[in-house]
Amino acid sequence: MRVLRSSAVTAVAAAAALTAVSGCAEKSDSKGSDAVNVTASDDKCELSKTSFPAGHVKINVQNKGSKVTEVYVYAPDDRIVTERENIGPGTKAEITATIKAGSYEVACKPGMKGDGIRQKITVTGGGAEKKSDPELDKAVAEYRKYVQQQADETIPAAQKFADAVKNGDLDEAKKQYAVSRTGWERTEPVAESFGDIDPKVDVREDGLEKDQKWTGWHKLEKSLWDDKKISDDDKKLADQLMTDLKDWQKRVGTAEITPTSMANGAKELLDEVYRNKITGEEERYSHTDLIDFEANVDGAEKAYGLLKPVASKHDPELTKELDKQFDAVKKALGDYREGDSFKSYDTVGKDDRKKLSDAVNALSEPLSKLAAAVAK
Structure with missing residues (x-):
């Protein structure tokens, strides 16, 4: 069973807007200026930018809170399109993703419960698309x-x-x-x-x-x-x-x-x-x-x-x-x-x-x- 994470997940998955590429390391060494930095705490979910071009995007997560947290990116219908669970206090994680143009929400979930603290993001057109393999x-x-x-x-x-x-x-x-x-x-x-x-x-x-x-x-x-x-x-x-x-x-x-x-x-x-x-x-x-x-x-x-x-x-x-x-x-x-x-x-x-x-x-x-x- 994949745990149900939102009561609003009711839509059949349409064309994916975001595909996670990685999200595993306890520490992130990525310092790229183009990265979206997410700082999670017990009561905040702060993003270094809320608008960026479509294409390959690096998301660096740092948990500065006292609780284990999760970070999700949601499509407009509240469907989970990528996630990173079990980010411990004081640790970091890195997600590399390909995001198409559209509107999304990033959610941090301190204590891994509830709908989370959410921030709206806008992904604009014009990002480079990787050729199909x-x-x-x-x-x-x-x-x-x-x-x-x-x-x-x-x-x-x-x-x-x-x-x-x-x-x-x-x-x-x-x-x-x-x-x-x-x-x-x-x-x-x-x-x-x-x-x-x-x-x-x-x-x-x-x-x-x-x-x-x-x-x-x-x-x-x-x-x-x-x-x-x-x-x-x-x-x-x-x-x-x-x-x-x-x-x-x-x-x-x-x-x-x-x-x-x-x-x-x-x-x-x-x-x-x-x-x-x-x-x-x-x-x-x-x-x-x-x-x-x-x-x-x-x-x-x-x-x-x-x-x-x-x-x-x-x-x-x-x-x-x-x-x-x-x-x-x-x-x-x-x-x-x-x-x-x-x-x-x-x-x-x-x-x-x-x-x-x-x-x-x-x-x-x-x-x-x-x-x-x-x-x-």
Whole structure:
């Protein structure tokens, strides 16, 4: 699940206005006079400039507050078009982006909560546009094909789950639950490209916004494992889940997917696995976390594999390290297999969870450099 960050995220993603290229380092060495400097504190979000030409833009973030903060750039419909999370007090981060002409908002979120402290920015025409790279165009096309395949395969799997719920068959619904989610979990690197689908199908109870109705897989998960019964409302939610997933299936063809959104999405997803999913928060009732985990890694590796030919030309040492770390994560996961699936996550002890966490963290660090290598 990619965390819902704004209740106003209701529009289907249109043509992307900003594509993040990098945003990973704890310290930024960029001193270019053309950079947009963002100074975040506990009560301010100050920008060195609020108007600049379209094209390649470097955004340097410095957190001078006492709380961990996040920085977002929002499109007019409040859709997240780039983000940088977990910027600790006294640390810096750097984002390199390609921004098209238009109006946006930059938001700093001290404490990583709420709508944030926002500043309007205007990006004017006239910036230099980088020529399209045929290899990267091919990578995007192949990844879109992969995402579409995952969506297409999810529909019949999810229908089996929904039918079991509607039939009141508790055991069968439990059996089909994790299987129905695999395709979605594999496509989470670009989940935000699908607009409001994520908060409809994959939000946890503690991730709900004010006045948001809880729908989707995790509401049904709670009913199956915690409540141990299927209500009439659950049967209606099963139908709603199918409606939302079919909507997702249709959106794949028009969703904005770019080389850097593939790279940064994979990195952000692995960060989420490291920070949240390893703890067992995602599947807190079913304990099917390892199945999600593998699907997340599969999706991130698919994005990387398609971008690797270009990235290896620009930074061969990086791709060598990424190959090594992806193998290490998959090996770590393999220790918990049981037949065609995985052990229940509540049987995985604290020390073993830390080993998994360390493996993911070791992958996340070089993965944070992939977008920059692709965009050179």
